[in-house]
Every structure is written in C-alpha cells, then in structure tokens.
Amino acid sequence: MAVETAVRPRSRVAVVLSAALGVLLVVILALAGILGVKAWKGKEAEDARGQAAAAGRKAAETALSYDYRSLDKSFAAARATMTPEFAGQFDATAKVAGEIATKTKATVRAEVRDVGVRDGDADRVTLVIFVNQTTTSTITQGRPRVDLNRTRFTMVRNGTQWLVQEIAGL
Template sequence: MANTITRGRGTGSGSPGRRSLTAAARAAAKRAEGNRSGARDALDGVPEDLVNDRTGLPPIEKTVGNVLLTKEESDPGPDPENPDNESQAPQTPDAEVPDPEAPPRGRLRARLSAALALLTVAGLVAVAVLGWQYQDGRQVEEARAQALAAAQQAAPVVLSYDYRHLDRDFAAARGRLTGSFRAEYGRTTKAVVAPTAKKYKGVVKASVVAPPDGGAPAASVASASADSAVVLLFVNQVTKSTQVSGSRMDLNRVRMTLTRTADGWKVSAVDAL
C-alpha cells in the first residue's frame, strides 16, 4: 500500500497545488503577451533609435528631450508670475502702437501749415510796423530840424516893421504865415499897427538871441510831429519912436507854432510868454 500511494502521487495527473501553479504561470504568460502587444501598439510611430533594445520603451532622457520639451517650447502654457495671461505672444520692441486719441497726420500737417502761415503773417506785420515806426521817426526828426530853422528865419520878419515902408514889411511877414493867423495878422497890422507906426514914426527891429561867441540861437523845439511843431524862442525887440527918448529894448519869450504846407513850413500862431 505504501508503494501504491507513492506511485500514485508521482505519476498521476498532479496534485491540486501543482495544478494551481501551472494555471498561474499560464495566466502570467498571457498577461505578459498582452502587455508586449500593448507596448508595441503604443510605440507605433516612435523612431527605432529611440526604443530601448531590452525594454522596448523609449529612453527617458530622449523622450524628455525630443518630445516633452518640444511640446513645452511650442506651447509654454500660462505664465506662473502672470496667471491672468493664458498665453503671451513675443513683443516686438520697435513696434509702434497707434494712439487712438492722436490726430491724423493730415490734420496735423494742416495745423502746422496754419501755424507757420500765422507766424509768417505776424512776422510781416511786425516788420511793417517797425518799418513804419522807423520811417515816422525819421520824418519827425526832419520836421524838428526844418521847423526850428523856419522859426528862426520867420521871427525877425514877422515881429519887425518900419513906418517908412510898412506895406513892404507887412507883405514880407504875411509870406511867412498860414491859415487863420495870416488873416488875423493882416487885419491887426492894417487897423492898429500901421496907423500908430505912422503917427509916432515907429521902428521895431526883432532878432533871435544868440550868444556873443557866435553859438546857436536861443531857440528849441518843444514838440514836433511830421506836419507840425512848436518852437520856443528868445527874441529881443529894439523900438524907436517919437514917444521914446533914444531906443528901448524888450526881451521877449515867444512861442511859435509852425505847420507844414505845400510851400514849406509856415507860422500858424505866435504867443508872447
């Protein structure tokens, strides 16, 4: 009996434990075959030089370098420092961003042209004003000199007379006068001066005071414009008549107004000061 039991255990179909091990080995082999088939399917399209000969899988460093990093470079994803921007496009440093509030170039050119035109007109006006002022200043200076010379020449003629030739003297004086003063002088000399001079044989000689050393006469321009002037003169009058023993000298200050006419500067008023 002992031999039968031993033989039956060694030559029979196998114990349940051996059968269990055999079934487990066959299941493991099928799973391994399935895994290798899945791995081959997963590696379709991967270059052969990237596949490990022993494992059948791509090396980690080559996978990261050629697949993972390339994907990250092509699509870096959101910036951790700027989470609001999902993607950031590279900015061109020299790119000009148009200002929506900036005026169009055509309008800007028009404004510049208008400003330049305005400045040009203002410059021309300024030049014209300066030129006019310069010309006017020159005319005033010429008027001062001419009026002063005319007053110095007119004073002795207008303020002098001799009873022996009154008509000649009065005519010469009227030639130095103008305007209403000329008419007034004619009436006064005819009604008052002529009868008195004839009655008392009056002779009056006037002269503008001048220094003994021959300097400029005592006359100056008080005010002047291009067409009129006021001149102050110191005038001495020496009078002789039957009413006076010898001669008498009167020292007078005279204000003479002169006006420019077509015939030159003429006296339009005489006032004793």
C-alpha cells in the same frame, strides 16, 4: 501697413510744425512792418520839426520887425510867412501897430536868440521862440530899447513850405 501707421503721425507733426512756423513768420513780418512804419513816421516828424524851426526863426525875425518908413513892405513880408487865415488876423493888428509906429517914428528889429520845439508832427509844429526886439522911436528918445520876449509860433506845412498859423505870447 505698419509702415503707413508710422509715417502718418510724423506727417501730422510736420504739418503742425510747418503751420506754426508759417504763422510765426507772418507775425514776425507784420511786426517788422509796423515797426518800420513807426520808425519812418518818427523820422518824418523829426525832419519836419527841424524844417519848421528853421522857417519859424526866419518868420519871427520878419513878422516881429518893422520900420515906420516902409510899413507896407514890412507887413507884406510878414504876411508872406503866414497862412492866409492868420495873415487876415495879422492885418488887423498891423493896422494898429502901423498907426502907432508912424506917430512915434518907430523901428523894431527882431533878433531870434533861440528856437525850441514844443511838440509837433509831420504837418504841424509848435515852437517856443526867444526873440530880442530892439525898438527905436520918439518914445525912447532915439535910444534903442531892447525887449526880451518869448513867443509861441504854430507852424503848419503847406506843400514844401512852412507857414505861421498862430503867434501867441508866453
């Protein structure tokens, strides 16, 4: 009987230690999983910001450029970079801009100088785009006028493509 009594306390200690180690292992694995998911989402958001910035650069040069001799082509190319909802809003602005461009024989060429990411996640990114717009028209008497602009583009993921959801001046 003395042997049984000596073994019992040790086995209780062993059971408690095993249970504590098991709980500790579960906590460590849970923390590793949480940190792994956070790192993966962070990488995904970082990749998205880079993709949206590249798409925003191209979209800005397309959407902010036009030629009075080919307005339909210019505006169609711009709409192709936009969400359907924003393209509808753009059409109203493009109509007015097109009328003025035709009257003044205006050509506008946008050149993006820099793109900065203001904020964003894997599906939506806000950009600040620095763009120079060179305008030639009857108003400028055929001499190019360069306007240095800053615009805010909101880009949204549509499958594998990034589209402009909003353009706003700064």
